[in-house]
Amino acid sequence: MYTIEAFDRPSVAADAVVFGIDTAPPESKYSLAQRTLKILLIRRGEEPFKGQYSLPGGFLRKGETIEQTAVRELREESGVQEPKLIPLKVYSAVDRDPRGWIISAAFLALTRTVLLSTDAQSDAAGAEWLNFSYESEGSSETITVGDTVTLHYENGTAQPSDLAFDHAQIIRDAFLRLRDEVLHHDLIFDLMPEKFAVSDLQQPYESILGTHTSPQNFRKKILPKLTETGEYDKTAAHRASMLYMRKREEDQNR
Amino acid sequence: MYTIEAFDRPSVAADAVVFGIDTAPPESKYSLAQRTLKILLIRRGEEPFKGQYSLPGGFLRKGETIEQTAVRELREESGVQEPKLIPLKVYSAVDRDPRGWIISAAFLALTRTVLLSTDAQSDAAGAEWLNFSYESEGSSETITVGDTVTLHYENGTAQPSDLAFDHAQIIRDAFLRLRDEVLHHDLIFDLMPEKFAVSDLQQPYESILGTHTSPQNFRKKILPKLTETGEYDKTAAHRASMLYMRKREEDQNR
DNA sequence: GCAAAAGTGTTTGCCTTACACCCATGA
DNA sequence: TCATGGGTGTAAGGCAAACACTTTTGC
Numbered sequence: 422m423y424t425i426e427a428f429d430r431p432s433v434a435a436d437a438v439v440f441g442i443d444t445a446p447p448e449s450k451y452s453l454a455q456r457t458l459k460i461l462l463i464r465r466g467e468e469p470f471k472g473q474y475s476l477p478g479g480f481l482r483k484g485e486t487i488e489q490t491a492v493r494e495l496r497e498e499s500g501v502q503e504p505k506l507i508p509l510k511v512y513s514a515v516d517r518d519p520r521g522w523i524i525s526a527a528f529l530a531l532t533r534t535v536l537l538s539t540d541a542q543s544d545a546a547g548a549e550w551l552n553f554s555y556e557s558e559g560s561s562e563t564i565t566v567g568d569t570v571t572l573h574y575e576n577g578t579a580q581p582s583d584l585a586f587d588h589a590q591i592i593r594d595a596f597l598r599l600r601d602e603v604l605h606h607d608l609i610f611d612l613m614p615e616k617f618a619v620s621d622l623q624q625p626y627e628s629i630l631g632t633h634t635s636p637q638n639f640r641k642k643i644l645p646k647l648t649e650t651g652e653y654d655k656t657a658a659h660r661a662s663m664l665y666m667r668k669r670e671e672d673q674n675r
Numbered sequence: 676m677y678t679i680e681a682f683d684r685p686s687v688a689a690d691a692v693v694f695g696i697d698t699a700p701p702e703s704k705y706s707l708a709q710r711t712l713k714i715l716l717i718r719r720g721e722e723p724f725k726g727q728y729s730l731p732g733g734f735l736r737k738g739e740t741i742e743q744t745a746v747r748e749l750r751e752e753s754g755v756q757e758p759k760l761i762p763l764k765v766y767s768a769v770d771r772d773p774r775g776w777i778i779s780a781a782f783l784a785l786t787r788t789v790l791l792s793t794d795a796q797s798d799a800a801g802a803e804w805l806n807f808s809y810e811s812e813g814s815s816e817t818i819t820v821g822d823t824v825t826l827h828y829e830n831g832t833a834q835p836s837d838l839a840f841d842h843a844q845i846i847r848d849a850f851l852r853l854r855d856e857v858l859h860h861d862l863i864f865d866l867m868p869e870k871f872a873v874s875d876l877q878q879p880y881e882s883i884l885g886t887h888t889s890p891q892n893f894r895k896k897i898l899p900k901l902t903e904t905g906e907y908d909k910t911a912a913h914r915a916s917m918l919y920m921r922k923r924e925e926d927q928n929r
Numbered sequence: 930g931c932a933a934a935a936g937t938g939t940t941t942g943c944c945t946t947a948c949a950c951c952c953a954t955g956a
Numbered sequence: 957t958c959a960t961g962g963g964t965g966t967a968a969g970g971c972a973a974a975c976a977c978t979t980t981t982g983c
Contacts, residue, residue: 429737430684433778450955451960483683483776487767508764511780513741522737524687526765526780605859620961638946640963659961660953704982705933874934892973894936913934914980 431513432523435490436478436588437530438509438595439501442612442625443550450658456624459535460553460566460592461499469519470585474570476592477501477548478525487526495530499548504530505611507602509595517587525586529595529602531611555596555631564593603629607646610667618654618662619643685767688779689744690732690842692763692849693755695789696866696879697804704912710878713789714807714820714846715753723773724839728824730846731755731802732779741780749784753802758784759865761856763849771841779840783849783856785865809850809885818847857883861900864921872908872916873897 439461447454462474479494481487488506495501506528513524535550551567562574572589573580579590602608609626623639634642647665655661693715701708716728733748735741742760749755760782767778789804805821816828826843827834833844856862863880877893888896901919909915 428686428734430686431735431737432682432684433687449960453961480682481685481767481778483685484769486769487765487778508762510762511741511765513735515738515740524735524741601859605855618962634945635947636961637948637963642945655954657961658955659959660963662962703933707934872935888972889974890934891936891975896972909981911934912982913932914936916935 429522432521433481433487434478434523434525435481435487435494435528436476436512436525436591437491437495437504437506437528438476438592439495439499439504439530439532440553440595440599440612441532441535441550443535447657453620453624453657456621458553458625458628459550461501461532461548461550462566463498464547464549465585466547473583473585474551474566474588475585476527476588488528491526491528491530500536501530501532504532505608506530507598507608509591509598512587512591514587525591527591527595529598531599531608533612533614553596554628562593564589564596566592600629600631607667613667616650616652616664616666618664619647620662683776686775686777687735687741688732688777689735689741689748689782690730690766690779690845691745691749691758691760691782691784692730692846693749693753693758693784693786694807694849694853694866695786695804697789701911707874707878707911710875712807712879712882713804715755715786715802715804716820717752718801718803719839720801727837727839728820728842729839730781730842742782745780745782745784754790755784755786758786759862760784761852761862763845763852766841766845768841779845781845781849783852785853785862787866787868807850808882809854816847818843818850820846854883854885861921867921870904870906870918870920872918873901874916 441459441461443457443459445455445457461477463477465471465473465475477495477498479490479497481490485493491506492504495504509527509529511524511526515522517523517525549567551570552565554565556563560576562577564572564574566572570583572582572584572592574593577593579587579593582589584592599608603626609622609629612625613622619640620636622643623636626639627633646668648668650664650666652664653661654664695713695715697711697713699709699711715731717731719725719727719729731749731752733744733751735744739747745760746758749758763781763783765778765780769776771777771779803821805824806819808819810817814830816831818826818828820826824837826836826838826846828847831847833841833847836843838846853862857880863876863883866879867876873894874890876897877890880893881887900922902922904918904920906918907915908918
């Protein structure tokens, strides 16, 4: 007969790899705004790994689901609201945390805004949005985060890095999943505000997928997935661009 | 300062949704063998849910990863060896297990053979391979397992069923992931033996994806992903079929 | 020869790509 | 007017569906 006391139990954490699109003002009134992919990291204020970057996350509490853990910790540590969560995997290597037996359920989390709450009641020293870029060549992969952190991977495995715990590995796995979901399931729309111009999509889309095509062909490829709103963005010094919304699933085949 | 005693800890289980392809002998010496998708379920020998079907699975032990838990339990309960494991998600609803606070990391698991070990040192009454079929129409989905169990879903949520725990929900999520991985990442090969004829692929492939095409066009679509072995299957009463292997990733673009 | 499947070639239509072109707007 | 992006049209190439056809084998 099973009794719940018969097994040792690990501490369970949720960690989130949060991506967002940052919009920088254009260089001139003519050119497009610069839209770049960012990742949210926490500068750790406590041991272990004090002062190093880590993913936002925290411990599962009794009475909540692991998704609620992720949402709560994101709000507390960074002010990120209503993220889109996608479960990644459970990281459970026995030596992954020097504090003891702690496993972590990792999530890919997307937000439509990169603003940070300033008065976050935080148990971490501070949350920062950092530039994110990914490159691969053969069996080697490189991720650059912010201006100072470079992560290397060989055959899909993280090499020792400046990041806390096994978070370098989690970040890679999350980005590859993001790329896959953008490619096959239009996840790009979960990184965008509700209404947007076609050209707002292209930079984020192509920096995630690592592709490039002309604005004309990008338009034709993406238009079947969009619905016109009739509104226009008139802020730029050229022809105003129509704002679109994501087309509802049921209407795709019409 | 963090202390590991500061948080309550849940019991952590791993559950696996195991799919395999069963090969039934052909009706005559002329026709093809019947290949059907099967799912491995356990008839529970203990409370709760005694006598009902559940997924194979068990509890995480100290010193092992959650993947090792899944592999160990599969071997113990069903004799399945060397499954391909794909992490699905963590199921953590607070009332999902009447025994208490138990969360489960669910895996999609694929095996190349549907044979069962007969002398499994089992803590379950018995493992069975059951026919699996999936249908969807609008927001309703139906999964049929074996001859007796039918599962219903509305808007992606499992309706009450004869399965133990929340396993009806897990099975649906697993099958949709299977379909997605077969479509986008050629996961079908993890359900096949190392060497196989082109026609061996088509039935499983199309029953998972819910599509149908001619044998000729299926061949042309799949051949770029295959390598000839030079061996032939001469058992049937018609032209012998060449056996192929999965082409290595690096050779795909040649 | 006949049934059944293995395997090849051809046609057609669609979808992507490259690129020429016009439109709208503010400086 | 000019620079810049918004937006449309068209022609070429590649891919997939439909299907006609040949090959191989056991009965």
